[in-house]
Amino acid sequence: MVEKRVLKGITRSKGIASGEALVSDQPLSWAPFTIPNETGVISIFGHKLTGQSVKDRIVVYPTVTGSTVGSIGLYFKVKESKVGPKAIICRQVHPIDLGGAIAAEIPAIDGLDADPIQEIRTGDWVEIEAREVGKEAMVTITRKG
Amino acid sequence: MKLARYEQEMLDGRHGESKRIAMEKLVEFGIAVNAQEMARLSNVHCGTCVLMPRSTPEYSKYELGQTPLMQRFIDMGAKVADDPACICSTDPLFLQIDKYEDVGCPWNHRRYKMPRVIYDAIVKGYEACKKMGMVISQSCTPQFNAVIPKMGEYVVSVESSYAAYINSILGARANRENTVTLVYAVLTGVHPKYGTMLDENRRAQVIFELADEVRDGLYDPADWAALGAAMAIKSNNRIPAVLNLPKPLSNEAAKLLTACASPGMNDPMLHLLGITPESPTLESAFRGKIPKDVERFRLTLADVKEVYRMLCSAKSDTVDIVHLGCPHLTYYEVRQIAALIEGKKVNDNVYLWVQTDTPTYYMAHHHGEARVIEKAGGKIFHSTCFGLLPLRDWGNDLNIATNSFKGIKLFGGQGQGWIFGAVPDLVQAAVTGRFVSSRWQS
Numbered sequence: 001m002v003e004k005r006v007l008k009g010i011t012r013s014k015g016i017a018s019g020e021a022l023v024s025d026q027p028l029s030w031a032p033f034t035i036p037n038e039t040g041v042i043s044i045f046g047h048k049l050t051g052q053s054v055k056d057r058i059v060v061y062p063t064v065t066g067s068t069v070g071s072i073g074l075y076f077k078v079k080e081s082k083v084g085p086k087a088i089i090c091r092q093v094h095p096i097d098l099g100g101a102i103a104a105e106i107p108a109i110d111g112l113d114a115d116p117i118q119e120i121r122t123g124d125w126v127e128i129e130a131r132e133v134g135k136e137a138m139v140t141i142t143r144k145g
Numbered sequence: 146m147k148l149a150r151y152e153q154e155m156l157d158g159r160h161g162e163s164k165r166i167a168m169e170k171l172v173e174f175g176i177a178v179n180a181q182e183m184a185r186l187s188n189v190h191c192g193t194c195v196l197m198p199r200s201t202p203e204y205s206k207y208e209l210g211q212t213p214l215m216q217r218f219i220d221m222g223a224k225v226a227d228d229p230a231c232i233c234s235t236d237p238l239f240l241q242i243d244k245y246e247d248v249g250c251p252w253n254h255r256r257y258k259m260p261r262v263i264y265d266a267i268v269k270g271y272e273a274c275k276k277m278g279m280v281i282s283q284s285c286t287p288q289f290n291a292v293i294p295k296m297g298e299y300v301v302s303v304e305s306s307y308a309a310y311i312n313s314i315l316g317a318r319a320n321r322e323n324t325v326t327l328v329y330a331v332l333t334g335v336h337p338k339y340g341t342m343l344d345e346n347r348r349a350q351v352i353f354e355l356a357d358e359v360r361d362g363l364y365d366p367a368d369w370a371a372l373g374a375a376m377a378i379k380s381n382n383r384i385p386a387v388l389n390l391p392k393p394l395s396n397e398a399a400k401l402l403t404a405c406a407s408p409g410m411n412d413p414m415l416h417l418l419g420i421t422p423e424s425p426t427l428e429s430a431f432r433g434k435i436p437k438d439v440e441r442f443r444l445t446l447a448d449v450k451e452v453y454r455m456l457c458s459a460k461s462d463t464v465d466i467v468h469l470g471c472p473h474l475t476y477y478e479v480r481q482i483a484a485l486i487e488g489k490k491v492n493d494n495v496y497l498w499v500q501t502d503t504p505t506y507y508m509a510h511h512h513g514e515a516r517v518i519e520k521a522g523g524k525i526f527h528s529t530c531f532g533l534l535p536l537r538d539w540g541n542d543l544n545i546a547t548n549s550f551k552g553i554k555l556f557g558g559q560g561q562g563w564i565f566g567a568v569p570d571l572v573q574a575a576v577t578g579r580f581v582s583s584r585w586q587s
Contacts, residue, residue: 012177031209033532033556038205043537045458045557063382066408066555068303069192071323072210080213081205094411095178095340099323102177103214133177 001145007119010111011130011137012093013101018127019086021120021141022057024049029066030074030100037076040083058126059085060116064094074100087128089116089139109137146175146337147182155333163223167329174326175337184299184338187317188292189226189233189330192303193274193281194219197266206535207239207263212270214328218277225278226334233331234282234291235274236303237473237530242268250524251498251531256539279331283528284502285472286400288315296422301327301336306472306551309406309413314399316422318342321406321413341412347423349416349430350383352441359444360389365567365584366478367548369401371452372444374550377409378452379442386416386430394420397475404472408554450585452565456553459544459562459580467575468531469568470500471549476508478568479525483514485572491522497575499525523575532556546574 026047029035034044040055044066054077064070074097077084087107088097101108107130112119120126120141130137148156156172158165171183194212196219197204225233240252245264252259275281282291285304294300294317301322302308308319320340330336341347353376363369376385394402394417406413415421416430424430431439469482479501491497499518501509506527509515515525532552537559546564547553548571557563566574567584574580 029555031555033536034558036206036535036537037208037210038203043558043560045554045563047558050558063411068305068321068324068327069209071325072214074210075325076205076208076210076213080199080208080210094321096321096323098177099174099325102174103325134179 003143003145005119005141007112007114007116007139007141009109009113009137009139011107011133011135012098012110013106013108014130014133015087015105015107016129017058017087017107018125019056019058021122021124021126022049022052022054022059023117023120023122024059024061025117026061027063027065028059028061029064030070030077030097031067032069032073034066035073035077037073037081040077054085055083057085058087058089058128060089060120062091062117064096068096070096071100075103078104078106089120091116107137109139112139146172146180149183152183152335163218163221163332167332170329171326171333171335171337178337178339180337180339182338183335184342186231186301186330186334186336187294187298188300189231189327189334190236190287190300190302190304190307191233191327191331192236192324193238193279194270195263195266196269196273197262201262201266203260203263207266209533211324211328214325218332219273223277223332225331228334231334232292233279234287235279237283237285237528239267239529239533241526241529242271244526249496250526251529251534254496256543257534282503285530286502289475290502290504299336299338299342301330303327305407305413306404309403309415310400312341312347312414313403313417313421319413321411341414344432346412347414348384348432349386350439351380351385352439353385353387354441354443355387355389356443356445357389358446359449360391362446363449366397366401367565367567368449369398370404370548370550371449373402373405374409374452375444375448376415377405380410382411384412384414384416386418386424386427388418388427390417390420392419397478400472400475404551407551452550453585456550456565457563458557459564461544462579462581463544464495464546464564464574464578464580465543466496466498466545467571468498468500468545468547468552469571470498471532471547471552474499474501474505476505479505479509479514481568482572483517485569486521486523486575487517489521489576491575492578494578495575497523498531499523500529500531501525501527503527536561546571546580
């Protein structure tokens with residue numbers, strides 16, 4: 001059985017993307033010493049997702065934690081070392097992650113009409129249509145039962 | 146966005162191509178964060194870069210991500226903002242460049258040696274940034290060595306602990322800034338005015354009242370880091386107002402307490418009642434009436450002690466590295482460490498690393514503390530952040546002891562065991578090779 005659901009949010013950084021969700025209920029940092037630029041594998045002190053790869057995922061997390069270097073870390077993983085995510089969805093996109101997403105040219109979405117941490121599960125297929133900054137973003141979640 | 150005349154001229158390309166590109170990117174970000182105007186900056190505190198071709202082995206391991214953004218400006222011969230009132234200072238990098246070959250330092254020890262090609266790239270990056278006109282402070286505490294922002298001034302900073310100090314102690318204004326637009330601020334001296342730069346986003350949202358036992362009972366630098374950590378964790382990204390702090394609050398306590406914002410808070414702002422320039426009273430911290438439903442926490446010594454416990458992940462008491470200096474040590478802290486190690490010998494199996502800023506390093510050489518530390522077998526160095534090195538390659542069978550909440554939270558997930566301790570216990574661990582806590586015995 002396939003279950004489909006559409007959520008609406010706000011486009012912080014624009015773009016079209018699709019990928020498998022990786023959902024964290026803890027904040028995340030894109031800095032190279034927390035998600036190494038050469039591996040894309042989460043390595044954060046006390047983080048439940050340590051060991052998981054962010055490569056090509058739609059990463060869903062509450063908001064930022066840790067270093068400001070997260071901006072350039074996110075940008076680098078997407079554009080240079082190719083181990084970055086396809087998009088980010090947050091309860092609140094912090095400007096640290098927003099700056100990185102804009103430079104990486106990937107969508108960053110928040111302000112969804114339901115809590116993304118509750119509504120999206122790791123492994124769900126997520127499609128994002130976010131065409132204009134500040135305007136509505138469509139997030140389609142497909143779950144195989 | 147409303148632009149001032151000079152900002153519009155930069156955007157129109159009348160002050161060169163590098164400034165035009167930078168302004169375009171700043172306006173794009175300004176629209177994304179809904180900023181109405183630019184802030185004219187008194188300080189841009191940014192990272193330096195590592196100049197290497199993409200084909201360099203381990204490029205992705207050592208490139209934090211800034212160079213691909215900066216490269217074209219370096220190639221254009223771009224200069225930092227030409228406003229003499231705006232200082233462009235720099236953050237630490239991977240090593241003290243005149244000590245590359247010095248064995249026993251973080252970048253050259255029995256588990257790791259920085260590749261020569263990376264060292265050469267760092268030196269090239271250093272030279273390029275100097276040529277651009279940056280003040281190479283290489284410090285995470287530029288407020289003690291490069292620039293002291295004044296009340297009401299605007300700053301953008303790669304360093305969140307500095308941003309928190311700016312807001313909370315100096316009364317100037319800074320966000321935990323994204324490190325992409327920071328590059329563009331270097332060239333223009335302006336940045337979209339948003340977040341904690343604006344009055345309405347500086348309001349306190351939660352109250353912490355220190356029990357008298359906390360006010361009177363904290364003395365070790367680690368205690369202040371732990372108190373900051375306790376507040377950052379409980380505040381859950383709300384701006385705190387903090388009551389019942391000791392007066393005077395030492396320089397070191399102010400540095401370490403506010404540094405909690407770096408790994409622990411989204412907005413780098415704490416209203417330290419009676420200390421933060423804009424917060425003489427609780428009402429001023431809340432910018433008016435205190436909401437009835439505001440959450441209040443009373444912090445006791447048990448809360449501080451709990452952070453000590455929470456930050457220890459090591460599976461044994463064996464210590465391989467003792468690291469002090471995140472954020473960079475003040476001269477007073479270096480002196481304390483020298484007094485504790487004087488006449489003792491660092492264990493053969495342990496590295497004692499004392500990390501500070503450049504003026505303090507030379508001051509400690511002048512007055513003798515550096516000699517004491519090195520005679521004991523420790524290393525003192527400057528302009529470095531050891532956490533930027535790829536600790537993940539050093540092996541998992543390694544315990545690192547420190548007094549830094551920031552260090553553990555930012556760098557502590559790479560496989561090593563971590564120990565959080567008070568300074569005398571850390572120095573003793575460097576001597577014996579084992580960590581024994583004496584801080585919470587009574």
